[in-house]
Amino acid sequence: MKPFALEVKNLSVRLGNNLVLDNLNFEIEEGSITAIIGPNGSGKSTLLKAIIGLIPFQGEILIYGKPNFEQRKILGYVPQSYEIDKFLPMTVKEFLEFNLTKETFPKKEHLNHHLKEMDIVQFENKQLKDLSGGQLQRVLFCRALVNDPKILLLDEPTSGIDLVGQREFYEIIHFLNTHHRLTILMVTHEITIVHHFANHVLCLNKKLICNGPVNLLFKEEILKELYGREIFVYPFNKPPIQK
Amino acid sequence: MIENYYFLLKPFIAVLVLSFLYSILGIFVILKKLSFFSDGIAHASIFSLALAYFLNLDLVLLGIIGAIFFSSLIFFLERKTKLHADALIGLIFVTFLSLGIILMSFKRGYQPELLNFFIGNILTLSSFDFYLILFFSLVIFLVLIKFFQIFILVFLDRTEAILRGFNVNLYEFIFYLILAIATILGIKITGVVLITALLILPPMSASFISKNFKELLVFSPLLGCLNIISGFLLSFGFNLPLSASIIAFSASVFFLLFFFNLFKTK
Numbered sequence: 001m002k003p004f005a006l007e008v009k010n011l012s013v014r015l016g017n018n019l020v021l022d023n024l025n026f027e028i029e030e031g032s033i034t035a036i037i038g039p040n041g042s043g044k045s046t047l048l049k050a051i052i053g054l055i056p057f058q059g060e061i062l063i064y065g066k067p068n069f070e071q072r073k074i075l076g077y078v079p080q081s082y083e084i085d086k087f088l089p090m091t092v093k094e095f096l097e098f099n100l101t102k103e104t105f106p107k108k109e110h111l112n113h114h115l116k117e118m119d120i121v122q123f124e125n126k127q128l129k130d131l132s133g134g135q136l137q138r139v140l141f142c143r144a145l146v147n148d149p150k151i152l153l154l155d156e157p158t159s160g161i162d163l164v165g166q167r168e169f170y171e172i173i174h175f176l177n178t179h180h181r182l183t184i185l186m187v188t189h190e191i192t193i194v195h196h197f198a199n200h201v202l203c204l205n206k207k208l209i210c211n212g213p214v215n216l217l218f219k220e221e222i223l224k225e226l227y228g229r230e231i232f233v234y235p236f237n238k239p240p241i242q243k
Numbered sequence: 244m245i246e247n248y249y250f251l252l253k254p255f256i257a258v259l260v261l262s263f264l265y266s267i268l269g270i271f272v273i274l275k276k277l278s279f280f281s282d283g284i285a286h287a288s289i290f291s292l293a294l295a296y297f298l299n300l301d302l303v304l305l306g307i308i309g310a311i312f313f314s315s316l317i318f319f320l321e322r323k324t325k326l327h328a329d330a331l332i333g334l335i336f337v338t339f340l341s342l343g344i345i346l347m348s349f350k351r352g353y354q355p356e357l358l359n360f361f362i363g364n365i366l367t368l369s370s371f372d373f374y375l376i377l378f379f380s381l382v383i384f385l386v387l388i389k390f391f392q393i394f395i396l397v398f399l400d401r402t403e404a405i406l407r408g409f410n411v412n413l414y415e416f417i418f419y420l421i422l423a424i425a426t427i428l429g430i431k432i433t434g435v436v437l438i439t440a441l442l443i444l445p446p447m448s449a450s451f452i453s454k455n456f457k458e459l460l461v462f463s464p465l466l467g468c469l470n471i472i473s474g475f476l477l478s479f480g481f482n483l484p485l486s487a488s489i490i491a492f493s494a495s496v497f498f499l500l501f502f503f504n505l506f507k508t509k
Contacts, residue, residue, distance in 0.1 A: 052402065052405065052406060053405070054402060054405060072405065072406050072407075072408055073406070073407065073408050075406055076406075077402060077403065077406055079400075079402065082400070085273070085274060087273050087274075087446075087447065087450050088274065088450070088456070088459075089450055089453040089454060089455055089456060089458065089459050090455065090456045091454075091455045091456070094455055094456045094457070095399070098392060098395045098396055098399065099396065099403065099407075125455075127454075127455070143403065147407065
């Protein structure tokens, strides 16, 4: 059995008077791709924030057996959205160079390697404010990778990107998982796409509704419990409506 | 003829040094959306300036102590309340401004210094103030150089900075302090009303002609110094108020570059 990259024990998060996450317990194997799915307001992004250590929580979050606060540097994070200041004339390459920490700063070739890998070289001198949604997503991906993380956390990374961009994005995830042995944890709503790329799923609605292989998603009773109503995930559990 | 203006040499050097400092600090101010912060600190400092005036102490020195107190208070309240920073800055702004005005009212007779606090008067800059400005400008420059990359990282994306292991609260606090102190250093020159313009106009103008961040770091101080020199020439050439001349010229440069950029992109 592979070691656990992430262990979550009795995790609860309360924001004000609201219990956002209620006693979660799960483990994530090293090298896996895990999709976190659930309705809006189910605590998916809050879970990522707790793992990073941005919000206070009860319970325990261990990353490779150590408390998350000690292991932040081995986490990479791609946010749901990134607001670019229109005032700022900063190029893609400058933006990424600012994100190199002392450990990686002398290794500029390290950054160049990731620029090539993410296919960014062609627009590395473009200003951030002039990037398309897909290009910006690649840049944020590259930023998450430049300091060699072991676990990549993605918060709805393909929201606002067209279908071609989404496809490319999931291919990048697959590539990083197979070639870099990265453990990937991603919040997403795209159940039909997830099934191709993820091998583990966490269904979340404040509590953990399911935790296991990705085909759990196609059990009607789980989806009904998760979303509170019947959900048809074509083409896996229902045929398309015939006219 | 030129020896008639020797008395302006020290103030001119002080303004030039401050302008260079502000043009760099201003980049961070815009990035972190802190222009109201410096405005708030400047207005709140009326209280510490009035106190200094009342107690016959050095205005700039007590102003710096006041700025450290106000910025610490804003930082603390930001983290202990659910109120937005701009609301808290507004609160500190009006509270201490009103206290300062009350304090000034205890002095009998006409108070020309009160007007100087608001619109500045370069001729009130003492030799002690001059060296104080040079000293604190140097300290702030060194802090900026030391933490330059970290400030950029923290202001671009707080979450990413936390992941990189930086204590973002500490760096935000350090920046609040140096910005507050820098704001006070220029108050005798431009007054509390116009000080923010020195911070934000050079980087805003420079952003129109910069293709990347390195160019912004070069053009912003260059424009800042150009604004100062031109403002001095305008002021003494046409007998106009100095601070208003500097700011009016800076704003003209901004609008000129803005329209130039607008037509160029069309």
